[in-house]
Amino acid sequence: MFNKLLSFTGGIYPPENKHLTENKAIELCDVPEIVTIPLKQHIGAPCDALVKKGDKVRLGQKIGQPRGFVSAPVHSSVSGEVKSIEIVDLPNGSKAPAVIIVNDGQDTPDESIKPDNAERLSADALKSIVTEAGIVGMGGAAFPTHVKLSPPDDRKIDILLLNGAECEPFLTSDYRLMIEHPDDILYGLKVIRKILGGVSRIYIGIEDNKPQAIKQMTAAAKNENDIQVVTLRTKYPQGAEKQLIYAITGRQVPSGGLPMDVGAVVQNVGTAAAIAFAVRDGLPLYRKLVTVSGGAVREQKNLMVRIGTSFREVIDFCGGWTEEPAKVINGGPMMGVAQYTLDVPVTKETSGILLFTKEEAAVREVSNCIRCGRCISVCPIHLMPLTISARSLAGNYEEADKLHAMDCVECGSCSYICPASRPLLHSIQMAKKEIMEERKRRAQAK
Amino acid sequence: MNFFTVSASPHIRTRESTSRIMLDVVIALIPAGIASIWFFGVKTLWIILLGTTAAVLTELLIQKLMKKPVTIGDCSAVVTGILLAYNLPPSAPWWLPVIGSIIAVALVKQAFGGLGHNFMNPALAARAILMASWPVRMTYWIKPGPDAVSSSTPLALLKAVDAISNATSGATSGATSGATAASIELPSLWDVLIGNIGGTIGEVSSLALLLGAAYLLIRGVISWRIPLTYIATTFLFTFIANGFELYNAFYELFLGGLLLGAFFMATDYSSSPVTPLGQFIMGAGCGILTAVIRIYGGYPEGVSYSILLMNVATPLIEKYTRPRIFGEVRSHA
Numbered sequence: 001m002f003n004k005l006l007s008f009t010g011g012i013y014p015p016e017n018k019h020l021t022e023n024k025a026i027e028l029c030d031v032p033e034i035v036t037i038p039l040k041q042h043i044g045a046p047c048d049a050l051v052k053k054g055d056k057v058r059l060g061q062k063i064g065q066p067r068g069f070v071s072a073p074v075h076s077s078v079s080g081e082v083k084s085i086e087i088v089d090l091p092n093g094s095k096a097p098a099v100i101i102v103n104d105g106q107d108t109p110d111e112s113i114k115p116d117n118a119e120r121l122s123a124d125a126l127k128s129i130v131t132e133a134g135i136v137g138m139g140g141a142a143f144p145t146h147v148k149l150s151p152p153d154d155r156k157i158d159i160l161l162l163n164g165a166e167c168e169p170f171l172t173s174d175y176r177l178m179i180e181h182p183d184d185i186l187y188g189l190k191v192i193r194k195i196l197g198g199v200s201r202i203y204i205g206i207e208d209n210k211p212q213a214i215k216q217m218t219a220a221a222k223n224e225n226d227i228q229v230v231t232l233r234t235k236y237p238q239g240a241e242k243q244l245i246y247a248i249t250g251r252q253v254p255s256g257g258l259p260m261d262v263g264a265v266v267q268n269v270g271t272a273a274a275i276a277f278a279v280r281d282g283l284p285l286y287r288k289l290v291t292v293s294g295g296a297v298r299e300q301k302n303l304m305v306r307i308g309t310s311f312r313e314v315i316d317f318c319g320g321w322t323e324e325p326a327k328v329i330n331g332g333p334m335m336g337v338a339q340y341t342l343d344v345p346v347t348k349e350t351s352g353i354l355l356f357t358k359e360e361a362a363v364r365e366v367s368n369c370i371r372c373g374r375c376i377s378v379c380p381i382h383l384m385p386l387t388i389s390a391r392s393l394a395g396n397y398e399e400a401d402k403l404h405a406m407d408c409v410e411c412g413s414c415s416y417i418c419p420a421s422r423p424l425l426h427s428i429q430m431a432k433k434e435i436m437e438e439r440k441r442r443a444q445a446k
Numbered sequence: 447m448n449f450f451t452v453s454a455s456p457h458i459r460t461r462e463s464t465s466r467i468m469l470d471v472v473i474a475l476i477p478a479g480i481a482s483i484w485f486f487g488v489k490t491l492w493i494i495l496l497g498t499t500a501a502v503l504t505e506l507l508i509q510k511l512m513k514k515p516v517t518i519g520d521c522s523a524v525v526t527g528i529l530l531a532y533n534l535p536p537s538a539p540w541w542l543p544v545i546g547s548i549i550a551v552a553l554v555k556q557a558f559g560g561l562g563h564n565f566m567n568p569a570l571a572a573r574a575i576l577m578a579s580w581p582v583r584m585t586y587w588i589k590p591g592p593d594a595v596s597s598s599t600p601l602a603l604l605k606a607v608d609a610i611s612n613a614t615s616g617a618t619s620g621a622t623s624g625a626t627a628a629s630i631e632l633p634s635l636w637d638v639l640i641g642n643i644g645g646t647i648g649e650v651s652s653l654a655l656l657l658g659a660a661y662l663l664i665r666g667v668i669s670w671r672i673p674l675t676y677i678a679t680t681f682l683f684t685f686i687a688n689g690f691e692l693y694n695a696f697y698e699l700f701l702g703g704l705l706l707g708a709f710f711m712a713t714d715y716s717s718s719p720v721t722p723l724g725q726f727i728m729g730a731g732c733g734i735l736t737a738v739i740r741i742y743g744g745y746p747e748g749v750s751y752s753i754l755l756m757n758v759a760t761p762l763i764e765k766y767t768r769p770r771i772f773g774e775v776r777s778h779a
Contacts, residue, residue, distance in 0.1 A: 242773065255773040425456065
């Protein structure tokens with residue numbers, strides 16, 4: 001079935017650079033001798049360790065117990081012995097306690113791993129499997145999936161969107177997943193449908209630069225009348241939740257609101273596949289699909305990596321580098337986080353590891369804002385980045401708040417397009433942080 | 447082992463740069479410059495070069511004195527210098543572009559913080575100061591050709607036609623006044639289009655200006671919002687004021703500084719609104735003011751003052767035209 005190209009207003013067209021890895025089939029990365037599994041790999045509260053030094057653990061065994069509803073358990077990605085629990089650097093720039101396990105090479109599965117069948121399970125049983133499997137949003141934000149699948153009773157969800165846009169340049173792991181495992185994605189999608197109940201329409205949104213993925217997903221969904229694959233314009237940030245909902249349904253998530261406020265739930269294709277593995281195969285989330293790319297890597301690859309493998313080992317598996325990288329990024333080039341060391345573990349949040357050459361990483365000199373207005377025309381939220389940034393840099397966060405700084409989705413389109421290379425996003429993020437703290441102070445004062 | 451670069455996202459940037467944008471404006475201004483040399487001789491080239499050199503040197507000197515980073519490489523001073531020269535008559539003495547450029551860069555641009563901080567178009571503000579200081583030098587028009595015969599601009603001629611009609615219409619019949627007014631010969635539409643008329647260096651050739659404007663629009667350096675609204679509003683008002691005379695209103699579009707102003711001056715980034723709605727207001731405001739000055743004012747030409755007035759209104763316009771953000775109004779619930 002032919003669909004017209006769907007999109008949103010604003011956005012940018014950065015060089016895609018997907019050719020480096022789009023034809024690289026998913027490989028299994030070597031399992032390291034030691035894994036470092038952080039107890040916080042999601043948005044929300046960290047986990048409490050369920051194991052201690054010297055304990056024997058098995059593959060898939062739960063080693064971190066969530067401390068609240070907005071949290072997700074953590075599982076061992078190998079079998080072996082706990083060496084220690086220590087604070088480590090995370091690739092998102094923070095620090096957290098992590099369980100360090102010496103791999104015995106046996107991959108002895110935990111007894112909790114039991115294959116099952118989604119059709120015989122109730123919605124509640126399915127949801128508790130998703131919760132127990134530690135599944136979080138695989139799009140990069142790592143928001144616990146079971147929270148998204150538990151809308152309050154007053155929110156009627158009628159639309160389910162599966163996000164296969166993968167709009168970040170360089171990244172191709174979702175693309176490979178859609179080509180190689182369309183049936184797993186569909187299985188997971190059906191589980192989500194069952195958990196939510198009452199969903200009348202389901203869309204799988206894929207950008208038009210991935211015709212092969214569109215073909216595969218359409219074929220996989222051909223027997224499902226309520227599932228439709230829709231083609232999106234290749235534009236960044238097409239995969240941003242609110243932009244995706246708008247492009248496909250025309251509904252605008254209200255400022256400060258959530259997708260469920262417009263009756264929509266968005267899940268990433270990788271999340272759907274993870275749900276399939278959890279329900280059908282009984283496997284918790286202990287591995288992550290990662291694109292390793294950038295000009296400095298010897299061999300760019302799409303890899304299935306055990307969580308807790310260090311960036312260094314993943315890069316070694318790709319043959320190391322052709323020239324010493326000037327920048328190492330966790331995630332995509334638009335929203336990813338630059339690393340100061342390679343000794344950080346792959347977590348549930350890691351969607352890509354990019355090694356940039358000196359040329360790719362060149363930092364341009366910042367000059368005066370010339371008020372060209374390009375940042376306004378590309379902002380998917382229709383903010384005035386130049387004005388918010390100017391207020392933020394002047395320390396006037398109250399004005400920045402009035403200009404809706406808090407609505408910024410941090411896609412980075414403004415900074416990308418700025419001819420004066422101004423740190424627009426960075427200064428807006430700073431304003432957001434200050435505004436949040438001010439709000440906290442006010443709440444406490446009351 | 448070297449250190450990795452750690453910087454905030456995004457980690458990729460457009461190849462577009464300030465100097466590239468300014469260079470595009472310079473490229474877009476070249477056809478009009480060539481046309482001026484063709485019609486008025488090589489003298490105009492010297493005026494353009496003097497204005498440009500003075501602008502760049504002024505910027506360099508000020509930045510050195512103020513111990514600020516030297517930014518003449520961004521080409522913005524070159525643009526100011528060219529635009530200033532384009533606003534001078536071909537008969538201008540050598541010192542006029544020099545003083546003009548010094549005023550534009552030192553007083554209007556650098557005194558307010560340099561690139562992006564000037565609240566008026568530097569070239570136009572400097573032109574206004576020159577007009578007030580040397581009104582005769584600034585309006586000594588010559589006919590195109592090698593002989594430099596003194597002349598009038600077509601807009602001044604139109605004013606004269608109006609003046610005669612107004613003076614005679616009360617006493618004599620309409621037919622007589624028409625004959626008197628027609629005795630002043632206006633250039634043909636073709637001459638007006640190619641630039642074979644009296645006027646400032648940069649404004650005369652409408653075709654050359656349109657060529658440059660098309661380049662700027664295609665390159666995405668300017669948006670169509672300000673220039674098209676500006677030109678359309680001017681057209682509409684002259685059309686109404688001329689008693690719904692289509693030809694005259696059309697003819698007037700190519701006279702004076704309208705095209706130069708609409709495409710190259712009113713679109714100046716720092717002195718025009720950044721909001722889409724604000725840009726329409728800017729264009730419409732410039733158009734109304736230009737038509738009012740042309741029709742009712744004492745000057746034959748109103749483009750530069752219209753733009754300057756709207757420049758001053760820009761912060762206010764921006765304040766009230768902030769785009770409605772995504773999700774600001776609840777759509778579906």
